[in-house]
Amino acid sequence: xxxxxxxxxxxxxVGGTNTDAVLMDGTAVLAEVKTSTTDDVTSGIVAALRGLxxxxxxxxxxxxxxxxxxxxxxxxxxxxxxxxxxxxIRLALPATRALPPMVDWPDRLRLAIGDHGYLCHGGHExxxxxxxxxxxxxxxxxxxxxxxxxxxxxxxxxxxSPVSAEFEQLxxxxxxxxxxxxxxxxxxxxxxxxxLERENATIINACLRxxxxxxxxxxxxxxxxxxxxxxxxxxxxxxxxxxxxxxxRYPVATFASGPTNSMRGAAFLSGLADCAxxxxxxxxxxxxxxxxxxxxxxxxxxxxxxxRSNFRMPDVxxxxxxxxxxxxxxxxxxDSVGYExxxxxxxxxxxxxxxxxxxxxxxxxxxxxPGLVAHLDxxxxxxxxxxxxxDVAEIVDRxxxxxxxxxxxxxxxxxxxxxxxxxxFPDVRRPDHFAVANxxxxxxxxxxxxxxxxxxxxxxxxxxxxxxxxxxxLDKAVAAGARPESAQIVEVDEVPIAYLPGNAVRIxxxxxxxLEVARA
Amino acid sequence: xxxxxxxxxxxxxxxxxxxxxxxxxxVSAAILVRRVLERYGPVRLVAPSExxxxxxxxxxxxxxxxxxxxERLPGGDEFVTAVRTLxxxxxxxASAVQGMEAAGFNALIPVAVAAWLDxxxxxxxxxxxxxxxxxxxxxxxxxxxxxxxVLVDPSGDTVIxxxxxxxxxxxxxxxxxxxxxxxxxxxxxxxRAGQVERAALTGxxxxxxxxxxxxxxxxxxxxxxxxxxEGGEILFSGAVLQVRQRxxxxxxxxxxxxxxxxxxxxxxxxxDEFxxxxxxxxxxGCVPDLISLVDTRSWQPVSADRLTPGRHVDVxxxxxxxxxxxxxxxxxAGPAAFGLYLPEGM
Numbered sequence: 001x002x003x004x005x006x007x008x009x010x011x012x013x014v015g016g017t018n019t020d021a022v023l024m025d026g027t028a029v030l031a032e033v034k035t036s037t038t039d040d041v042t043s044g045i046v047a048a049l050r051g052l053x054x055x056x057x058x059x060x061x062x063x064x065x066x067x068x069x070x071x072x073x074x075x076x077x078x079x080x081x082x083x084x085x086x087x088x089i090r091l092a093l094p095a096t097r098a099l100p101p102m103v104d105w106p107d108r109l110r111l112a113i114g115d116h117g118y119l120c121h122g123g124h125e126x127x128x129x130x131x132x133x134x135x136x137x138x139x140x141x142x143x144x145x146x147x148x149x150x151x152x153x154x155x156x157x158x159x160x161s162p163v164s165a166e167f168e169q170l171x172x173x174x175x176x177x178x179x180x181x182x183x184x185x186x187x188x189x190x191x192x193x194x195x196l197e198r199e200n201a202t203i204i205n206a207c208l209r210x211x212x213x214x215x216x217x218x219x220x221x222x223x224x225x226x227x228x229x230x231x232x233x234x235x236x237x238x239x240x241x242x243x244x245x246x247x248x249r250y251p252v253a254t255f256a257s258g259p260t261n262s263m264r265g266a267a268f269l270s271g272l273a274d275c276a277x278x279x280x281x282x283x284x285x286x287x288x289x290x291x292x293x294x295x296x297x298x299x300x301x302x303x304x305x306x307x308r309s310n311f312r313m314p315d316v317x318x319x320x321x322x323x324x325x326x327x328x329x330x331x332x333x334x335d336s337v338g339y340e341x342x343x344x345x346x347x348x349x350x351x352x353x354x355x356x357x358x359x360x361x362x363x364x365x366x367x368x369x370p371g372l373v374a375h376l377d378x379x380x381x382x383x384x385x386x387x388x389x390x391d392v393a394e395i396v397d398r399x400x401x402x403x404x405x406x407x408x409x410x411x412x413x414x415x416x417x418x419x420x421x422x423x424x425f426p427d428v429r430r431p432d433h434f435a436v437a438n439x440x441x442x443x444x445x446x447x448x449x450x451x452x453x454x455x456x457x458x459x460x461x462x463x464x465x466x467x468x469x470x471x472x473x474l475d476k477a478v479a480a481g482a483r484p485e486s487a488q489i490v491e492v493d494e495v496p497i498a499y500l501p502g503n504a505v506r507i508x509x510x511x512x513x514x515l516e517v518a519r520a
Numbered sequence: 521x522x523x524x525x526x527x528x529x530x531x532x533x534x535x536x537x538x539x540x541x542x543x544x545x546x547v548s549a550a551i552l553v554r555r556v557l558e559r560y561g562p563v564r565l566v567a568p569s570e571x572x573x574x575x576x577x578x579x580x581x582x583x584x585x586x587x588x589x590x591e592r593l594p595g596g597d598e599f600v601t602a603v604r605t606l607x608x609x610x611x612x613x614a615s616a617v618q619g620m621e622a623a624g625f626n627a628l629i630p631v632a633v634a635a636w637l638d639x640x641x642x643x644x645x646x647x648x649x650x651x652x653x654x655x656x657x658x659x660x661x662x663x664x665x666x667x668x669x670v671l672v673d674p675s676g677d678t679v680i681x682x683x684x685x686x687x688x689x690x691x692x693x694x695x696x697x698x699x700x701x702x703x704x705x706x707x708x709x710x711x712r713a714g715q716v717e718r719a720a721l722t723g724x725x726x727x728x729x730x731x732x733x734x735x736x737x738x739x740x741x742x743x744x745x746x747x748x749x750e751g752g753e754i755l756f757s758g759a760v761l762q763v764r765q766r767x768x769x770x771x772x773x774x775x776x777x778x779x780x781x782x783x784x785x786x787x788x789x790x791x792d793e794f795x796x797x798x799x800x801x802x803x804x805g806c807v808p809d810l811i812s813l814v815d816t817r818s819w820q821p822v823s824a825d826r827l828t829p830g831r832h833v834d835v836x837x838x839x840x841x842x843x844x845x846x847x848x849x850x851x852x853a854g855p856a857a858f859g860l861y862l863p864e865g866m
Contacts, residue, residue, distance in 0.1 A: 092592075092593075093595075094595050094597070094674050094675050094676070095592050095593060095594070095595050095674035095675070096592065096593035096594070096595060096674070097594075097595045097596055097597075098552050098555075098556075098593065098594045098595055098596035098632075099548060099551060099552050099555075099593045099594070103551055103555065104548075104551050123592070125592065125701040125702070126585070126588045126591070126592070126701065126702050127698070127702075129701075131592070131674070131675065131701070132675065159591055159592050159593075160591050160592065193587065193590060193591055194590045194591065195590065195591045195592075195593055196548055196551075196590075196593070291830050292830075296830070308547070398817060399817065454587070493828070494765065506587060
């Protein structure tokens with residue numbers, strides 16, 4: 001019997017319009033494929049996997065791992081659809097009443113998940129003291145109410161749970177005893193210091209739990225269909241990976257993984273560590289900046305469908321220009337024919353003038369039947385394409401923060417809309433495999449672990465506290481699937497707590513490592 | 521004049537700028553105040569001269585650690601309890617409230633307190649910016665006592681500092697804060713409206729709203745002209761090279777490299793706020809004047825504790841109220857009060 005070496009990785013990016021996939025051997029891209037995203041999750045992934053197999057034959061047993069980045073969860077929040085009815089229990093009384101749960105949510109989203117907020121006694125002070133003892137009877141009453149309402153997913157937050165998780169766990173135990181079927185999301189496992197923002201991310205996580213089960217099962221079915229038995233991982237917002245069980249419990253961690261993947265993929269393909277990345281998809285153009293190989297983080301609070309969270313997200317500016325953007329006169333987008341591009345665009349025999357048709361007519365790309373756009377007025381086509389280039393260049397310019405020359409890496413299927421030079425940016429690069437940079441970003445991702453907590457310095461010295469935090473971050477990375485010897489600390493951030501006598505610091509440590517994959 | 525929920529975005533933006541890198545979170549504070557105003561209606565903003573000179577005005581603020589406040593959010597009652605307790609201690613009824621520090625969180629919470637108590641808010645405060653100590657006020661310069669001062673935590677636990685000079689009140693309050701959970705609602709500096717007129721910085725909240733409007737216009741349109749109308753200027757535009765945060769034993773330092781001239785370096789000394797800016801060794805900004813950092817692209821203010829290497833920022837300077845530049849003002853809240861010993865005349 002021949003032992004098959006498992007050396008290949010598959011990266012897949014499921015966007016709103018396209019599903020991209022790559023087959024990689026180490027750093028070599030063996031095959032790439034672009035298919036349309038389908039309403040039925042499984043068949044889209046199967047089509048992508050079959051596409052790869054026909055581009056480059058491989059045995060399913062050669063696959064080491066499959067990494068998928070998906071926008072399913074982000075879209076569900078943005079559209080406020082497919083969400084699980086969710087309750088919030090905050091353990092805090094008598095504190096925090098002036099800002100109850102979901103106080104800053106858009107009505108549409110709050111009502112979409114049922115608007116069930118409960119304030120209960122509990123919470124800790126910054127130093128671990130109790131604000132008020134937790135009252136199990138109070139939680140049981142909430143449980144009875146949830147049972148009567150048929151609510152099946154619960155987010156639990158408690159003041160200073162990143163310092164002491166005791167009450168969130170206690171409340172979860174009480175709830176589980178009363179309602180064994182209910183999904184529970186605990187805020188200390190999801191977010192950082194900042195009660196409202198952490199609680200918001202926890203609620204969003206909770207209302208995605210059913211969808212997560214559905215999506216993960218559909219991905220699993222797709223792999224089975226084509227006979228791949230390799231482990232499946234999903235991309236997180238920071239560009240690291242999580243396994244399937246983790247995804248079921250923490251779907252919110254997939255947010256913004258798309259832009260992160262495409263930027264990390266662009267860095268990998270171009271070999272540039274400092275550049276702007278322009279990712280043009282079917283509907284939008286996303287512009288981000290890489291600093292030292294990692295996406296620049298957004299400085300402001302991040303909106304998830306209008307909800308504030310303290311998730312760390314890449315700093316991305318978007319504009320509604322993509323390959324599928326509809327063209328009316330000289331106006332391009334923001335609406336797009338999306339995944340129907342290959343049916344509705346003129347070059348594919350359709351009846352809708354799209355940005356892709358202009359690119360073909362303008363000689364920037366050869367797609368479909370150029371004869372079908374030969375009748376378009378040449379000078380109008382050139383003028384509109386020039387305007388697209390100018391609009392994109394303007395966005396890049398807004399992301400630019402210094403006068404130093406900034407190379408621009410252009411990726412994504414829609415990047416055929418851009419010429420080889422942008423106004424003000426002479427250095428524009430379109431690396432090989434540019435159309436599937438996001439899938440490559442998924443395929444090359446590492447595994448990470450993070451600690452963000454307030455530590456009291458006194459009993460332990462500052463050095464001991466730092467060591468403690470680093471060890472915990474490394475443990476978390478390994479628990480998430482990193483090969484222990486490859487795990488290393490990549491970020492240490494230490495901030496004393498303002499306006500408090502110097503006995504407490506907030507420490508943030510991040511570790512990443514190579515994915516541990518069992519050899520067959 | 522009044523402050524309605526439509527003014528809160530401007531007030532919050534201006535409050536952040538006046539925080540000079542400190543002063544705490546204004547986002548959740550704005551949400552809190554918006555909820556309160558939606559329920560109780562706009563708050564009347566009055567000049568001290570609109571009140572009877574014998575009317576009592578009570579000063580309100582949150583005191584303590586801002587990072588903690590992001591987590592242990594206000595209950596609401598603690599501020600009302602603080603004012604009521606101070607009224608009882610003095611045997612008076614307040615006719616209005618005013619701010620202690622019209623910057624950061626403390627520029628917003630007095631609006632909610634005024635609404636909760638159904639009192640007007642006096643358009644005045646004691647700092648005109650953010651300072652770390654409660655005795656760093658123009659009230660201290662005018663010998664208005666901070667005591668009696670009341671501190672209340674969200675559980676209603678209350679500390680009353682009955683007497684003591686303002687430095688002693690600061691010392692006692694600071695000692696009580698850890699036991700109160702690191703921040704507390706406070707009612708202090710009770711004074712007559714006549715005293716407010718003589719002692720306080722006036723126009724504080726309207727100035728914050730005006731600055732906020734300027735900042736938000738600049739964020740939308742990239743127009744920077746409004747800054748000079750407020751007496752401000754852009755000192756430096758550059759990338760943050762290095763940040764060493766403050767420690768219990770010393771000031772923090774940030775260094776920036778100029779965007780266009782890479783040989784040019786700005787050094788910023790910081791504690792809870794930005795204190796001193798040195799452009800290639802020359803002092804270009806110094807406490808008590810305000811040094812504020814905004815993100816180059818978005819013009820969103822960047823607080824001292826969120827400053828990280830790689831950030832591109834514009835460094836702004838705004839003048840402090842003139843009283844801070846008088847000798848007594850400089851002694852209380854000038855560079856030496858922060859451990860910065862500069863040559864005479866700087």
